[in-house]
Amino acid sequence: MTAKSLNILMITHHKRSKAVYRSQTIARYLVERGHRVTLIVTADERKFGVVESEWDGVRVMESPDLLWGRLRSGWDIWSLLNRVAYLHKETQPYDLIHCFETRPGTIHPAWYFKQKHNLPIFTDWNDWFGRGGIIDILRPRWYRFLFGWLETYYEEAFRPYCDGTTVISTALGQRAEKLSISPSRILHLPGGVVPDLYLNRSVEECRGHVGLPLDIPILGFASSDSFLDMEIALSSLAIVAETFPDVKLIMTGAVKPTVLKQVQDLGLEKNVLLPGFLPEEELPWWLGCANVFLLPFPETVYNVGRWPNKIGLYMSLGRPFVTNPTGDVRTLVQEYRAGAMADTTPQDFADKIIFLLQNPDLANRMGHNGREAALTRYNWSSLAATLEDFYLRILGTERISK
Numbered sequence: 001m002t003a004k005s006l007n008i009l010m011i012t013h014h015k016r017s018k019a020v021y022r023s024q025t026i027a028r029y030l031v032e033r034g035h036r037v038t039l040i041v042t043a044d045e046r047k048f049g050v051v052e053s054e055w056d057g058v059r060v061m062e063s064p065d066l067l068w069g070r071l072r073s074g075w076d077i078w079s080l081l082n083r084v085a086y087l088h089k090e091t092q093p094y095d096l097i098h099c100f101e102t103r104p105g106t107i108h109p110a111w112y113f114k115q116k117h118n119l120p121i122f123t124d125w126n127d128w129f130g131r132g133g134i135i136d137i138l139r140p141r142w143y144r145f146l147f148g149w150l151e152t153y154y155e156e157a158f159r160p161y162c163d164g165t166t167v168i169s170t171a172l173g174q175r176a177e178k179l180s181i182s183p184s185r186i187l188h189l190p191g192g193v194v195p196d197l198y199l200n201r202s203v204e205e206c207r208g209h210v211g212l213p214l215d216i217p218i219l220g221f222a223s224s225d226s227f228l229d230m231e232i233a234l235s236s237l238a239i240v241a242e243t244f245p246d247v248k249l250i251m252t253g254a255v256k257p258t259v260l261k262q263v264q265d266l267g268l269e270k271n272v273l274l275p276g277f278l279p280e281e282e283l284p285w286w287l288g289c290a291n292v293f294l295l296p297f298p299e300t301v302y303n304v305g306r307w308p309n310k311i312g313l314y315m316s317l318g319r320p321f322v323t324n325p326t327g328d329v330r331t332l333v334q335e336y337r338a339g340a341m342a343d344t345t346p347q348d349f350a351d352k353i354i355f356l357l358q359n360p361d362l363a364n365r366m367g368h369n370g371r372e373a374a375l376t377r378y379n380w381s382s383l384a385a386t387l388e389d390f391y392l393r394i395l396g397t398e399r400i401s402k
Contacts, residue, residue: 013074074103128305200318206288220290315370338370
């Protein structure tokens with residue numbers, strides 16, 4: 001426990017079911033360190049009424065939203081107004097505010113509360129959303145035309161006036177510096193792992209639990225609903241199948257129709273296993289069946305600016321992975337020797353997969369290295385301690401007064 005217990009207000013645009021990936025996990029580990037945290041999230045479906053609950057020791061407020069699906073992502077004025085009204089009546093004395101991204105539904109309520117109580121404010125930057133980033137890849141053309149400038153504005157405009165900025169990648173830290181944010185007020189906080197949840201079980205134990213054969217090579221790809229750059233992985237799988245006809249690729253999550261079409265076009269139906277969304281307790285068992293994990297990660301703006309959280313899961317499970325030498329992933333592989341890096345051609349990606357399948361001792365050493373990295377550098381417990389130190393240091397310095 002820290003010498004000073006903080007009362008922290010966190011605000012995210014993510015739905016409750018999505019907040020678990022970063023904001024809620026950080027909040028949970030800060031609570032374990034003796035702090036109090038209130039986390040404002042978007043309700044998964046509710047359109048009216050504010051609901052409070054407790055989640056792993058975190059006080060959670062779910063704000064309603066009139067939009068649906070992916071549109072429930074911080075742009076709804078109704079959600080913004082409900083958050084401001086809730087904070088207007090809030091009586092707890094907070095020490096700081098931490099916004100997870102700076103969309104209207106997070107930054108405006110946070111700024112209102114900051115001004116009302118003269119509080120320091122931090123922002124978290126966990127994806128390259130605006131120009132050149134996610135908006136150019138995952139948003140339709142009409143959305144980019146109408147809202148691209150707005151996405152970029154909200155991504156950049158408020159951060160220079162905040163007291164501290166946490167970034168998920170080195171590239172976003174550099175982008176923050178270009179916005180005239182002092183390096184002393186930037187903390188690189190990569191995606192972490194919960195190694196006690198994703199245990200390093202043997203392939204034999206996992207396949208016995210799931211009911212898969214022991215005498216075939218199995219590859220793994222973890223996702224919930226994002227399948228960026230899968231054409232590299234699937235084209236590579238087709239090449240690997242020429243050497244190992246019985247090879248299987250486990251893809252978890254809601255696989256998109258475009259990905260299923262790629263599977264069909266490549267004739268890989270018999271080589272792909274689709275268990276769908278898995279309960280948290282079953283996901284490690286299924287993925288633990290893999291000999292090698294796949295992380296296609298070509299050098300694009302959106303990849304350089306992000307951190308693929310699945311890589312922490314791979315390392316925690318103690319399996320090697322094949323990826324591309326891009327951004328912070330390249331640094332991780334170079335530092336920990338936890339995986340193999342290939343160029344973006346399917347042939348080279350496949351060659352690296354085949355090499356690891358044919359050299360199990362080396363693959364096991366890489367998996368062990370990754371597990372060690374998960375237990376130390378990328379353990380959320382350690383990252384929460386680093387964030388705590390950052391909070392306390394910034395709170396002890398002169399406030400931003402712009």
